[in-house]
Amino acid sequence: MNAPVGHYQYDQSDREFLAARIDEFSGQVTRRIDGSLSEDEFKPLRLMNGLYLQLHAYMLRVAIPYGTIDSQQMRMFAHIARRYDRDYGHFTTRQNIQFNWIKLEETPDILRDLAKVDMHAIQTSGNCIRNVTSDEFAGAAADEVVDPRVHAEILRQWSTLHPEFTFLPRKFKIAISGSPNDRVAARFHDIGILARSGADGRPVFRIFVGGGLGRTPIIGQEIFDAVPEERLLATLEAIVRVYNAHGRRDNIYKARIKILVQALGIDAYREAVEAELQQMDLEHYRLTPEMVDAIRARFAVPELSAPDNASQELSARRETNPEFDLWVRSNTHPHRDAGHIIAVVSLKPAGGIPGDATSAQMDRLADLADEYSFGELRITHLQNIVLGHVRQDRLYDLWQALKEVDLASANIGLIGDIVACPGLDYCALANARSIPIAQKLGARFGDATLQAEIGALRINISGCINACGHHHAGHIGLLGVDKRGEEFFQITLGGRAENGASIGTILGPALPEDDTVDAIARLVDCYLGIRQRGETFLDTLDRLGDVPFKEAAYETV
Structure with a gap:
């Protein structure tokens, strides 16, 4: 097996920087524990190191730049989950991982463990430029024009501890894609970047600004349509400077x-x-170009080779095993190499908690990455895991191995692929719990055959208006609200984060949790009854509007 690939390889200066940063924070933790620092004084210091104080415990958010890790790093996540948490981690919509049950006094030890595998939690919180996200299929997808991970790494280095941008008016999020098919929700970011090849073979960048969800959802607007590579950093610097100077x-x-x-x-x-x-x-x-190529050289590139009959073997397996065929249809994506395929591992088992993985599952994913995908894994902004370089003739064996650890749900892009924030189970800002309703919906629509029949339909759930579950961008969105001390959910329809981005519109009055689940079931039944041949849920909604869906959802209210 080749060395792990896919992400920037640290050098000694990177590691020395992390060690010094951890020593500094360790001293701050000590002063907080002995009372030398008040919580108000400590708060901005801990946030700069990814440490939040939630309802029941501290939460540590670990940065996963552009969503790519290697098997060694995944094993470290498993170790942290076992040693310092309650045996699991939660993968987020920012391609990061969160540990929700952290003891303050153990935080420096966790950061030192992370540093052993070239990871940290810097700028995963606070009013700064957050973790730069990218396409989870970068460097592998057949529809990719430019591999955006190299430029995402350049943006990471530019933005980390930027002297002017450490205390912005508010948090700031950037996403970059190199495919014409937007898989990063570019128009819902403070800055969204779509790269494409320029006339000279170097990339140019289409840049959107001012997108976002939360209390005021807005679709970003194009500010430049073809920024040359040599001007990328200058342009982003100027965009953020204007914001820093004039933002409220x-x-x-x-x-x-x-x-x-x-x-x-x-x-x-x-x-x-x-x-x-x-x-x-x-x-x-x-x-x-020399600077860009120097960064590119710090990325290991997989040596892809597959038997000539790899695709035929995959086809034969699909023909003889309908369950496997169903999984391949929903959980794979075309690879740029004819003998390989991209496999998406769902972290959304029927009735499970979206985005959660146990330490045993993380260890097994690391093993499978070594065995099947050059030791590389990618975290998606939809809270799943990607193995990016799987030989087609080995995909069936991978699927069998995933089944053994309950990671073979055939639901990517379907109604069971629910996106949800941690909600009121953890977050002090939330009005409602996102996890229980996600589990109920996941169980209600858990049958793989039913999900395939329904087709492309995504549910996003947020526990409050801050929209960490991106409910505005869900085909069906749920927003938790508080009604006189009771948890209710507002339903929105028609959001989408990909090409043709749109914000979901409110369907009607908020409903209690169980009534919301029933309303969505009726809404889906309505869709199945009125769709035309080949129509997706969004196609039918675009054609007929929301009236039939509203009538179905609220028929007993």
């Missing part, structure tokens, strides 16, 4: 860049960015 700091609810872009208008914002660029030393920010 007097009102937390109006502090995101989306509010500033809406207030100024996209043309005025573009003019401000162009004016900032004219004042900058552009040569200082110039991203030369």
